[in-house]
Amino acid sequence: MKNKKAAGILLVIITLIISLIIMLMLLIGNVIKFDGLFDTDEDKKTIQVVKPDEFKPLKSRGKNLYKFEDALYRGYYDENLNVKIKPQFTIASDFTDGVAVVSKGDKYGVIDNNGENIFDYKYDSIDNFNEGYAIAKLNDDYYIIDINGNENKINADIDYCEGFSEGRAIFTKGKKKGVIDIKGNVIVKPKYNELTKYSDGITIGNKFLSGDIPIDRNGNILDKDILKNQYQNGVFIYKDRMFDYYNNELEDINNKYNCIHMIYDKIVVSDNEYTKFGVIDKDGNLLLKVKYDDIYSYSNFGYFFVSYNAEKCIINLKGEKILSLKEDVIDVDFASDDLIRIRYSDDSNEIVNKDGKVLVNKNDGNKYSIYGDFIIKEEEIENYNEDEAINDKKIDVYNKEMKLIYSDKVKYYDYDNRYYYEGNINLKEKVLQIKSQNANEYYLNIDGKLVNKVIYEK
Known part of the structure; x- marks a missing residue:
C-alpha cells in the first residue's frame, strides 16, 4: 500500500x-x-544575393589632393606637389571622390579640391566618405550627407551609426545592430549582436546561439550555405583579399594539397607528407610546383625566397632562379622591385639588386635604410655642440645604382618613401620626401633633383 x-x-x-x-x-x-536570438518563420529566407553593382556610387567631384602638415595645421597639394589649399585645418582627412572632411576648432565640415565649403563647419563628427556618402552627427541627431551637398536626417531611433559600404550603413540601438540605406530607411531591424560591413552584397549577422547569419542588401536572410563560398579550403576569402582561417584540421585543397599558410595573396601548400612545398592562388591554380624544400617569404614585386635541392635562392613567379643565396641567409626583405636586403645569421645584412650586385656590404648594412628606389645613410655629426651648431645630422641619399645623388646636414630630419606616394598614382617620378627644421618639406627625385618644396605664403 x-x-x-x-x-x-x-x-x-x-x-x-x-x-x-x-x-x-x-x-x-x-x-x-x-x-530575435534565433531565426523565426517570420524571417524571409532566400538564396538570391543582391549584387553590389546594383548600388550606384555617386560620380566623383574631381581630382583628389594630397595632405601635408605644417606645424599644427594641415593643407593639401596636387599631383605636381603644388600647394592648392594652404595649411589651416586642425584635422584633415584624405581626399575621396574629390572631397575631404576637415575641421577648424571642434566642428567639422567638407571641402572640395578648390578649398570651397560643401558643408559648413557645424557637425560634431563626420565619417569618411565612401562611394559618395558619409554619416555626420550634429548634437544627438545623425545625418546622411553626400559629396554633392545633400543632407538627409536619419529619422530612425538610433544611438550610433557607422560609415557606408555598398550603400548600407550599420547602426546601433541599445546593444543591438541593424542596417539603413542611403535614404535612412531601416533595412534590417536592430536585433543582431554583431553585423559586418557589407561586402559583395552580404553582411554577416550574429545572434546568441545562432552563429553566422548571411543577410543581403534588401534585408533577406540567406541560406547559410552561401557562406561556404567564402570559406574555401581553410582560407577566408574577402573581396579578393585572403586571411588565414585556422581550423583544428586544415582541409585538403582539391584533395591534393595541404594548406600551410598565406603570404600576401598567395597560399603556400604542401604534399600530403609535408615534405615538399608549392604555391597556389585563391582559385586553387598552381603557381609554383610542389617541389621546394621550403618557401620562406614572398613580395608583392613577384619574388619568392625559397630552398630548393638544399640551396637557398630567390625565384620569380615562373619558378626561374633570380639569385643564389648563401646557406647562412636567414631572411630576405624585398624593399622594392630592384632592391633587396639580405639578412644573415650573425645579424649582419647587405643590400643587393635583383641581379645580385652587392650595393652595400655586410659590414655596413646596418648603416643604410631603403625607401623605394632610394638608399639612405645617416650619420651623427662629430663634435656637435647644441649651443653653437644648428646641424647635428648628416644624410646621404643614393639611387638604386648606389650613386650619391644628394647630401644634407640638418638639425632634425625625417624622411618618407613617396614611391608614388600612397594613393598618388599621378606622380610622374619616384620621390623621396625629406622634412627638417632647416626647411619646409621638400622632395627629391631619383636623379637627386629637388623636384619641389611645399612652399606657400603664410
Whole structure:
C-alpha cells in the first residue's frame, strides 16, 4: 500500500516537473523569439544575393589632393606637389571622390579640391566618405550627407551609426545592430549582436546561439550555405583579399594539397607528407610546383625566397632562379622591385639588386635604410655642440645604382618613401620626401633633383 502511494506521489512529481519544463520552454521560446536570438518563420529566407553593382556610387567631384602638415595645421597639394589649399585645418582627412572632411576648432565640415565649403563647419563628427556618402552627427541627431551637398536626417531611433559600404550603413540601438540605406530607411531591424560591413552584397549577422547569419542588401536572410563560398579550403576569402582561417584540421585543397599558410595573396601548400612545398592562388591554380624544400617569404614585386635541392635562392613567379643565396641567409626583405636586403645569421645584412650586385656590404648594412628606389645613410655629426651648431645630422641619399645623388646636414630630419606616394598614382617620378627644421618639406627625385618644396605664403 505504501509502495503504491509512494509511486503515485512520484508520478505526480514527475508530471509537475514535465509541465514546468514545457511551460519554461514555451516562455523561453517566446522571449527568444521576441528578442530575435534565433531565426523565426517570420524571417524571409532566400538564396538570391543582391549584387553590389546594383548600388550606384555617386560620380566623383574631381581630382583628389594630397595632405601635408605644417606645424599644427594641415593643407593639401596636387599631383605636381603644388600647394592648392594652404595649411589651416586642425584635422584633415584624405581626399575621396574629390572631397575631404576637415575641421577648424571642434566642428567639422567638407571641402572640395578648390578649398570651397560643401558643408559648413557645424557637425560634431563626420565619417569618411565612401562611394559618395558619409554619416555626420550634429548634437544627438545623425545625418546622411553626400559629396554633392545633400543632407538627409536619419529619422530612425538610433544611438550610433557607422560609415557606408555598398550603400548600407550599420547602426546601433541599445546593444543591438541593424542596417539603413542611403535614404535612412531601416533595412534590417536592430536585433543582431554583431553585423559586418557589407561586402559583395552580404553582411554577416550574429545572434546568441545562432552563429553566422548571411543577410543581403534588401534585408533577406540567406541560406547559410552561401557562406561556404567564402570559406574555401581553410582560407577566408574577402573581396579578393585572403586571411588565414585556422581550423583544428586544415582541409585538403582539391584533395591534393595541404594548406600551410598565406603570404600576401598567395597560399603556400604542401604534399600530403609535408615534405615538399608549392604555391597556389585563391582559385586553387598552381603557381609554383610542389617541389621546394621550403618557401620562406614572398613580395608583392613577384619574388619568392625559397630552398630548393638544399640551396637557398630567390625565384620569380615562373619558378626561374633570380639569385643564389648563401646557406647562412636567414631572411630576405624585398624593399622594392630592384632592391633587396639580405639578412644573415650573425645579424649582419647587405643590400643587393635583383641581379645580385652587392650595393652595400655586410659590414655596413646596418648603416643604410631603403625607401623605394632610394638608399639612405645617416650619420651623427662629430663634435656637435647644441649651443653653437644648428646641424647635428648628416644624410646621404643614393639611387638604386648606389650613386650619391644628394647630401644634407640638418638639425632634425625625417624622411618618407613617396614611391608614388600612397594613393598618388599621378606622380610622374619616384620621390623621396625629406622634412627638417632647416626647411619646409621638400622632395627629391631619383636623379637627386629637388623636384619641389611645399612652399606657400603664410
